[in-house]
Amino acid sequence: MNTTPSWSPLVITPQDAGVEASAAGLLRVVGDTAAISDQLVKEKALIFRGFGVAEETLDPVMDELLPNRLAYVHGNSPRTKVGKNVYTSTEYPQEFTISMHNEMSYAAAWPARLLFFCQKAAATGGATPVTDSALWLASLDDEVREAFGGGVRYQQNLHDGLGLGKSWQDTFETSDRGVVEEFLTRTEAEYAWQRDGSLRVRQIRPATAVHPVTGDEVWFNQSDQWHPAGLGDDTAAALAQILSADELPQSVTFADGSPIPDAYILQIRDRGLEHARDCDWNTGDLMLIDNMLVSHGRRPFTGTRRVLVAMSD
Template identity: 30%
Template sequence: MTPAPVFPVSEPEISAQRAQILRHVYRDGAVLLPGVLRSADQLAAIRDALADAPGTARERFAPRTTLGPGVYSALGWAADRILCPQPEQSYVDTPPALLLIGCLAPPAEGGATLLADNRAALHALPRELVAAAQAEGWTLTRMFRDRIGLSWREAFDAATVDEMAIYCSAHDVGLEILPGSGLRTSQRRAAVRTHPVTGESCWANHLAFLNRWSLRADERKVLVSAYGVDGLPFDTFLGADEPLEPRTVATIDEVYADLSRPVRWQRGDVLVIDPALTSTGREPYSGPRELAVAFGA
């Protein structure tokens, strides 16, 4: 996969060019609109010109700041760590159809957004893994405790346990209320998705990204010692409950590392991405880096 093709257009022309822009997105997985963004609010207008409806940041695993109605900051991820490519919100019942990322201020060094083709990943991964994932899907479990990672209130935008329960019931998320103030959630999703427009099959899941073996060894050791393997903040499984081997997680990571292509930011650039076709990550960086993010349904 090459970095996203460039589609020169002015912001007022985006609505008129919608069909052509989306053709590029469906073909290439992403397209870059250079220099069209001046503010976070404007990203919402670009989203509305391209998407059928606005989307939201749901079931977050890392913090985001709200910059405006339906517009968010990039994931709060340590600047000195790589963010491995992952398909946006693959763990929700209805993932977003479009992901828009706009650059308000590029970093001094590094910080490129990494794009990786989910169609190519499907063909590059071991056949037996793909067959099992396609047949059985994958399961994500999350454990919410005070002072460990995001709270369930932040992750699910819920003010009360009752609100949390209503959301989980509506979106096929299992919910277990634990003694004290803890909650456990679980959800089983498709691991391979058929794109609704192109009909192509895509490896679209967080099977490796949110697995226990993706934690740094020292961090995993501390968490397992404190809470046990079943008490980790997040973990993933093939099917309902089959644990992944470390080698399986490493293989998925290696495939995505090989497929990753960097997009270097210039102020005002906007990436329009199809999350089913393309996973996104981020290189480490230094200096301020301001990106705005919006989702389309």
């Protein structure tokens, strides 16, 4: 198989755009929202480099690029909210790779755009890999693509404040059960409150999606991140010693409830990473991605790394 990526994000610098190297210069570039939208669909991901943006000058840029900033409701990654629907990109341990995924592709609704901002680059490593989601789909064996044709079933066990994974309060950014129930009913998810106060949620979702503008079919699910095989042998074995498959914080099967073979999960995870292009961060960089056309992950790093993320419909 040819694993050489045939795509990479478009890098835009002040010199390219003919503006001063400042947040004000970047605002001149992104202020033409129609042009940026067209460019984003064409290029799939845009990196804005060398504009000298800092956290205190970030909000006006976000307002232009993310017209309706969304809260991270029903998100499954550990994050901290640091501003107006602005979050740390992840708090997953820095020594691990985060495999490729499209944000909230397991949910009934997902953000159309993500904007990453590098407040502080890592000492070493810490790149954000990005993969063309249509290329990822095409890279999978026919057997795997056909097996996922009926979709997948996700299950979450969200604790009540003490346990593995996220609590239901953190996941839905509320402590009101009624708000959670209204949200889940609206998204046609199955849910049940457990005796210990935890919440079990099940959803059946498609494994691929079609982009509304380009018409491209893309790989669009998080089966490899929700399946124990995607965690690595040691982690999966440790979890199996303390929890049954039905008790895991999150798990996935085919839509009919049948198990997904480990070999399928490993192929999905590995080929997504094989086709990735790394965005090696400089402090002050921003990257805007179309969340359907491009998946993203994270490379391990050393030192202190702080990347913020916000999302929009």
